[in-house]
Amino acid sequence: MSDDRLVGIVLVSHSAAVAASVAELAQGLVGGGPEVPVAPAGGTEGGSFGTSAELVVAAAASVDRGAGVAVLTDLGSAVLTVKALLAEGDELPDGTRMVDAPFVEGAVAAVVTAATGADLDAVVAAAEEAYGYRKV
Numbered sequence: 001m002s003d004d005r006l007v008g009i010v011l012v013s014h015s016a017a018v019a020a021s022v023a024e025l026a027q028g029l030v031g032g033g034p035e036v037p038v039a040p041a042g043g044t045e046g047g048s049f050g051t052s053a054e055l056v057v058a059a060a061a062s063v064d065r066g067a068g069v070a071v072l073t074d075l076g077s078a079v080l081t082v083k084a085l086l087a088e089g090d091e092l093p094d095g096t097r098m099v100d101a102p103f104v105e106g107a108v109a110a111v112v113t114a115a116t117g118a119d120l121d122a123v124v125a126a127a128e129e130a131y132g133y134r135k136v
Contacts, residue, residue, distance in 0.1 A: 007114040008037040008063025008121045012056055012082060012106055014049045016042035022104055028110035033115040037063035051077040054087055058091045059125040066096035068120030070110050072127060074103045097124055105130035 009026070013019035019042030027038055029134035044050040048087035060069050060082060069092070075077045082098045085091050097120060106127035 004065055005067045005069045006034060006036050006065055006117065007110075007120050008039070008060070008065055008069040009107065009110050009123075010026075010056065010059045010063060010069060010071045010073060011038065011040050011042070011103070012051065012071060012078040013040070013042040013103070014051060014076070014078060015046065016040065017061055018042055018074065023105050025104070027108045029108055031047055033088075034117075035064055036111045036114045039063045051081045053081050056081060056085060057091050060096055062119060063094040064096075066095075068097065068123075069093055070114075070120065070127065071096060071098050072101055072103055072106050072110065073098065099124050099127045101127035102130050103131050105133050106120045118119075 010093045011023050012018045019040030023038045023040045039062045041055040041059035044052045071082050110123050110127040113123045
């Protein structure tokens with residue numbers, strides 16, 4: 001499967017380190033499959049904790065391959081920022097969807113599913129199913 005039509009994934013966190021680490025973990029768990037376009041959008045442009053609409057927009061543009069973009073957020077202003085961008089309607093690529101999923105488990109499920117060539121609906125569903133992962 002060519003990676004030019006895979007669903008892109010954006011990970012929005014208040015921390016650049018958290019977003020980058022979760023991206024690295026999710027991509028690392030794919031194994032030998034195609035490289036899913038994943039971009040972290042963490043922190044602010046100045047490197048502090050927070051959320052930057054500009055970083056989210058740039059990350060989404062960088063992973064857009066025409067198959068849709070799934071955006072996962074950690075909490076608070078990350079959620080509000082992505083909702084505001086989606087409401088504006090013209091800053092994010094067509095086919096961008098915010099995913100209601102746990103950040104780490106949802107990211108892993110989204111990236112692994114995207115690596116199979118699944119469409120945006122399947123990627124979103126896999127990430128959302130991560131809420132049901134039991135640990136005990």
